[in-house]
Amino acid sequence: xxxxxxxxxxxxxxxxxxxxxxxxxxxxxxxxxxxxxxxxxxxxxxxxxxxxxxxxxxxxxxxxxxxxxxxxxxxxxxxxxxxxxxxxxxxxxxxxxxxxxxxxxxxxxxxxxxxxxxxxxxxxxxxxxxxxxxxxxxxxxxxxxxxxxxxxxxxxxxxxxxxxxxxxxxxxxxxxxxxxxxxxxxxxxxxxxxxxxxxxxxxxxxxxxxxxxxxxxxxxxxxxxxxxxxxxxxxxxxxxxxxxxxxxxxxxxxxxxxxxxxxxxxxxxxxxxxxxxxxxxxxxxxxxxxxxxxxxxxxxxxxxxxxxxxxx
Ligand code: 3HC
Numbered sequence: 001x002x003x004x005x006x007x008x009x010x011x012x013x014x015x016x017x018x019x020x021x022x023x024x025x026x027x028x029x030x031x032x033x034x035x036x037x038x039x040x041x042x043x044x045x046x047x048x049x050x051x052x053x054x055x056x057x058x059x060x061x062x063x064x065x066x067x068x069x070x071x072x073x074x075x076x077x078x079x080x081x082x083x084x085x086x087x088x089x090x091x092x093x094x095x096x097x098x099x100x101x102x103x104x105x106x107x108x109x110x111x112x113x114x115x116x117x118x119x120x121x122x123x124x125x126x127x128x129x130x131x132x133x134x135x136x137x138x139x140x141x142x143x144x145x146x147x148x149x150x151x152x153x154x155x156x157x158x159x160x161x162x163x164x165x166x167x168x169x170x171x172x173x174x175x176x177x178x179x180x181x182x183x184x185x186x187x188x189x190x191x192x193x194x195x196x197x198x199x200x201x202x203x204x205x206x207x208x209x210x211x212x213x214x215x216x217x218x219x220x221x222x223x224x225x226x227x228x229x230x231x232x233x234x235x236x237x238x239x240x241x242x243x244x245x246x247x248x249x250x251x252x253x254x255x256x257x258x259x260x261x262x263x264x265x266x267x268x269x270x271x272x273x274x275x276x277x278x279x280x281x282x283x284x285x286x287x288x289x290x291x292x293x294x295x296x297x298x299x300x301x302x303x304x305x306x307x308x309x310x311x312x
Contacts, residue, residue, distance in 0.1 A: 021088065021145065034095075084149050105271065116185065118182040126190050133224050195229070
């Protein structure tokens, strides 16, 4: 590395000029991006599983087609993000096997079970709602392909969040007491894991300081989490839901909601692979990888043939 290259890189970061695949970049910047983008992609793909569990049990054709469209969107999000990781030199199959072998992560939230139809609405409203807060910020990330992938993903994410909130509104406003109780049970199970999606407190975060310096991240974990809470609490109140946090209250002074402590032991357990559904999710992904091997092999063979033809 020459000082001139590093100065040029740092100057581009300072001026919010996007770093592109062919630009010189510090190896550590490349590695941090491969780590975050690949884990983001894994989250999109594993995130399809909890919802797929309810596809065959959707209460109407309309609800089934909305859920189908959403799940298909998530597959597309995974594809964009794996492609963005490939621009940094991350080989697709190696990246996927790194997750299957536990060497790469995916979002903890997808290791919780979906026990009722209300969970489909809760995932759309809370999980995609949290993802939107995080991903809108990532539209301004310093790495060009990642920022551009986020623009497309955020547009689709808004549909995901709206359909989830509409589903819950139907249940609580037009449903019966049993359905309202089903929604309350759902938020009781998903509220705290949704807050964990934003990662550990910044003071405990291993990557945030450097990510902020490189403008991979534009805000810290705690700031985005707080933004999500401030947006979501009034929406929960409109639905007549009780958020399972007795310490949650509006703080006139700060202009934010104060909230209770997050159970970081639970978070660590789930991230380490000991959540309620980790084993199921990985077994399903391994089986899909095995059964889909022939598609990858055929695609690679076709690609190799095309390259030979082109070179001739
Ligand atoms: N689940 C699993 N691991 C998590 C996590 C979570 N909720 N939060 C943090 N971690 C991991 C980090 O990956 C890191 O481990 P690593 O160094 O081995 O990668 C460690 O915990 C410490 O966390 P840091 O805060 O230091 O890590 P980051 O700076 O990477 O911040 C992040 C974590 C905020 C998740 C950041 O990686 C990020 O913004 N990623 C992109 C967005 C993303 O991946 N979202 C996941 C959900 S996608 C989704 O919901 C799709 C929707 O359509 C359903």
